[in-house]
Structures are given as C-alpha cells and as structure tokens.
Amino acid sequence: MNIPAIKALVPMKGYSERVPRKNMRDLCGKPCFHWIMETLSKCSYITEIIINTDSDEIAKNASDNFEKIIILKRPDFLLGDMITIQPLIEYDLSQTDGDFFLQTHSTNPLITTETITKGIETFFSQNEHDALFSVTEVKQRFYWPNGSGVNHDPMKLTRTQDLMPIYHENSCFYIFSRETNIKAKSRLGTKPLMYEIDRLEAADIDDMEDFYWTEFLLGRKLSNN
Secondary structure (H helix, E strand, O other), X not given: OOOOOEEEEEEEOOOOOOOOOOOOOEEOOEEHHHHHHHHHHOOOOEEEEEEEEOOHHHHHHHHHHOOOEEEEEOOHHHOOOOOOHHHHHHHHHHOOOOOEEEEEOOOOOOOOHHHHHHHHHHHHOOOOOOEEEEEEEEOOOXXXXXXXXXXXXXXXXXXXXXXXXXXXXXXXXXXXXXXXXXXXXXXXXXXEEEEEOOOOOOOXXXXXXXXXXXXXHHHHHHHHO
16 A cells, blocks of 8 residues: 655644643643654654644744654734634645645544554545544434434434444544645545544543543553553
8 A cells, every 4th residue: 555645733722721731731741742742753654743833832842852843833813712723724734745634633642553553544545535534433312402312213212232323523633635625625625534433542632521531541551551
C-alpha cells in the first residue's frame, strides 16, 4: 500500500474555561497535551506535527520536548472562544505544503498510535470516501424532545444490546486531503468514512468530570503496563 506523507494538525489554546490550563495541566505525570504528541510522534506515516496555538508557554514546551513539529502562532482574527475548527484548518493549510492531513486534539490522551495508524491505512486502502472520521458505537435508548424514540419504539422494550447502533463523532481524529477540504470547507469532506474505535480509548476531555475520568483510565492503563 502506497501511503503518502501526512501532516498532523493539533490546535491548542492557552486558556480553557471548563478545565483551567487544560493543555498544560498535569495528567498522570506530564502536561496533558504531551500524550497526543507522543502518540503522533510514534506514527511512521506522520512526517510533521503542526501546532496552532495562541500560547507562548505551549509553543516553548512543545519545541523543547518534541521533534518534527511546526509552531503556528494563531493570528488575531482566529483568537477567541467562538472560533470553530474549519477556519483554523484553513489557516494551517495556507501556511504549509502537503496533500494529506490528520487533525486531532490534545484532549484525547488515550488514543493510541496503533489506532491512528490503522485509521490511516483504512483511509488509503479505499477510493469511495474523501475523508475519514473516528466514531464510537452507542447502543442506548434515545428520545426526541417530543418523546418519540430515536432508535427504538418506546412501546416495545427492546434489549439495549439488540438496538440499532447510533454512532458518536468522538472528535479523536479526522483524515482528509487539501483538495477535499478546499472543496467541501469541512474536515468531513462530502462523503466521509466512519471509523469505529474503542469507547474507552476515545475518552475526550471537555470538562472536569471528563478530566477525572480520563485520569482514572490513563492511570489504570499505566499500572497495567
């Protein structure tokens, strides 16, 4: 399989409202963002890691501890909590060359190099889809606001293991080409491939409850190694 060079895009803010100093916060002995950086650094398909940040502290810490990285200082028009991911991706692509990209977050410390590697290989082994994104399967009873069932008939008690699954976009990683992103203006492209990963590996830190849960999972993982 011929897999071209891939650049990883990792946006990181210095300020975080729900988890103070989230990226630099200690998580099992090292800054939180170090975990995803180590994972990406071990992936042989990833040739460069581009960190888009507004924080001098994160930029220096990353430069001091990791290789094959490029720091992009976030311009003023991309500052603030209301900026979505697509303008950041467009800016990153404007500042580098290359044809294929993997975008991930510093808040997914349990994602493994093996999972990212397999995701990349899956994407390049097919021609039907123009992007790939990671998902987790959910088999629980969901309801619309009017009380009707989303994935079940409320009048029939279907066992949860027998429900039609719903897939959660877990934000762990996205794979796309420069051409796809320019055309679709989205990391999902126009016909994305869902790539299922383990639910615990997909733990994502949005708030303090997530942080404590991820810290517990990561601690258990380290103690078992």
